[in-house]
Amino acid sequence: MIFKYSINTLKYIFITLFILSFSFPAYSELSVEEIIKGRKALFSKNYSTAKKVQNLASKGDFEKAKNLMLEMSENYIILIDYFPENTKEGFKTESLPIIWEEKENFNKLMTKASTDMAELSKIIEDSDDIKGTLGKLMWSNCKACHSKYRKEH
Numbered sequence: 001m002i003f004k005y006s007i008n009t010l011k012y013i014f015i016t017l018f019i020l021s022f023s024f025p026a027y028s029e030l031s032v033e034e035i036i037k038g039r040k041a042l043f044s045k046n047y048s049t050a051k052k053v054q055n056l057a058s059k060g061d062f063e064k065a066k067n068l069m070l071e072m073s074e075n076y077i078i079l080i081d082y083f084p085e086n087t088k089e090g091f092k093t094e095s096l097p098i099i100w101e102e103k104e105n106f107n108k109l110m111t112k113a114s115t116d117m118a119e120l121s122k123i124i125e126d127s128d129d130i131k132g133t134l135g136k137l138m139w140s141n142c143k144a145c146h147s148k149y150r151k152e153h
């Protein structure tokens with residue numbers, strides 16, 4: 001009797017798990033909330049990394065600075081996928097709707113920001129004007145994009 005009972009219990013558990021596995025979304029699909037919060041976190045991270053880059057390069061610590069430049073470069077490429085159509089509003093997004101009207105141009109700016117960081121990592125050591133080069137290849141890209149595609153904050 002006890003044996004029979006536990007088989008039935010197991011059956012019940014397996015059937016329940018089987019049904020549940022279809023009623024939850026796949027884990028690889030991020031929710032709107034996760035996407036918006038995810039891109040904010042990546043931008044914030046890039047900002048703190050950019051400040052570190054500025055510090056390290058000014059001190060002449062180029063090896064560390066270069067690694068961080070390449071990390072920022074990669075993050076920009078990742079960010080391109082963080083703006084799907086269904087993430088235009090909510091969760092305190094500062095993204096403006098014009099992003100999706102001019103997606104091609106927006107992506108172009110993101111790609112330029114990425115390639116400029118890679119370029120920066122190649123030339124920074126031989127630059128005569130560290131601050132000026134960081135301004136041109138790092139900071140100017142933030143402003144170029146924010147002035148058009150990010151809300152006033």
Ligand code: HEC
Pocket residue numbers: 036039040041043044046047050092093094095096106109110113138139141142143145146149150
């Ligand atoms: C190609 C466009 C683009 C570039 C380049 C870019 N940003 Fe942004 N940034 C955005 C957008 C769009 C948002 C708004 C994201 C949201 O709230 O959905 C944003 C948001 C931010 C935020 C706020 C994140 C939060 O927690 O709300 C910070 C900080 C930031 N960016 C810093 C930078 C810095 C620093 C750079 C340059 C080193 C930079 N960004 C380059 C488009 C860009």
